[in-house]
Amino acid sequence: TGTWGIQKMADTQQQRAFQKQEPVNLNTKYLLKSKTSKGTRYYRNIGLGFRTPQEAINGTYIDHKCPFTGNVSIRGRILKGVAISTKMHRTIIIRRDYLHYVKKYNRYEKRHRNIPVHLSPCFKVKEGDIVTVGQCRPLSKTVRFNVLKVQPQELVGNIRKLFIPF
Numbered sequence: 761t762g763t764w765g766i767q768k769m770a771d772t773q774q775q776r777a778f779q780k781q782e783p784v785n786l787n788t789k790y791l792l793k794s795k796t797s798k799g800t801r802y803y804r805n806i807g808l809g810f811r812t813p814q815e816a817i818n819g820t821y822i823d824h825k826c827p828f829t830g831n832v833s834i835r836g837r838i839l840k841g842v843a844i845s846t847k848m849h850r851t852i853i854i855r856r857d858y859l860h861y862v863k864k865y866n867r868y869e870k871r872h873r874n875i876p877v878h879l880s881p882c883f884k885v886k887e888g889d890i891v892t893v894g895q896c897r898p899l900s901k902t903v904r905f906n907v908l909k910v911q912p913q914e915l916v917g918n919i920r921k922l923f924i925p926f
Contacts, residue, residue: 779822782831803829808838808894810908815882823850825899826880827906834906836895840926841875843889844919851903852879854891857923870923877905888915 783802803816806827816828824830841854854875859868877893879885885907892909899906915922 781822781829782824801829806834806894806908808834808908810892810894813882816880819882821881823880825850825878825906826882827894827896827908828880828882832896832899832906834894834896834908838892838894838908839875839905840890840892842913842915842919842922842924843885843887843891844874846879846885846887850879850881852877852885852891852907854893855920857925859925872923875905876902877907878903879907883907883910885910886912888919889913 781802784800801817801819803812805812812828816826821829825832827834839856841856843852844855845853854877855872856875857870857872860871861868875893877891878896878899885891890911890913891907892911893905894908895904896906898904
């Protein structure tokens, strides 16, 4: 309990607005009977062969843009890339390398695209990890993808200079 007998919520209440999951009603009699010590939590299976992470099921974070606990559906393209920047809050940059054919010279040239991706707090991503992302509705001016799976990767050298085609 806090100073005036109010319970402190762990990591969820860090903004001024009260953070809660939309589908969970915190004010019902039936919820009080079935409420566990951890409380009730909304999560779902997004389908497409991706499993819901344990952190999304057991965690206490609130993220409305998370595909597992929020109001975002995954539809469209599924892509893979290498995480090259994790400096933003809940957003990472992934790099996708590919080969472009030049007809005149009958050869290929290396090209790449940087894609901003929303990162749910249920994932821990470091630079160099291989990330699987899924397309969703626009979440901000530039973000149109959401992280679905992370494969830890130990890449040697500068990850921005490595060419890893997917």
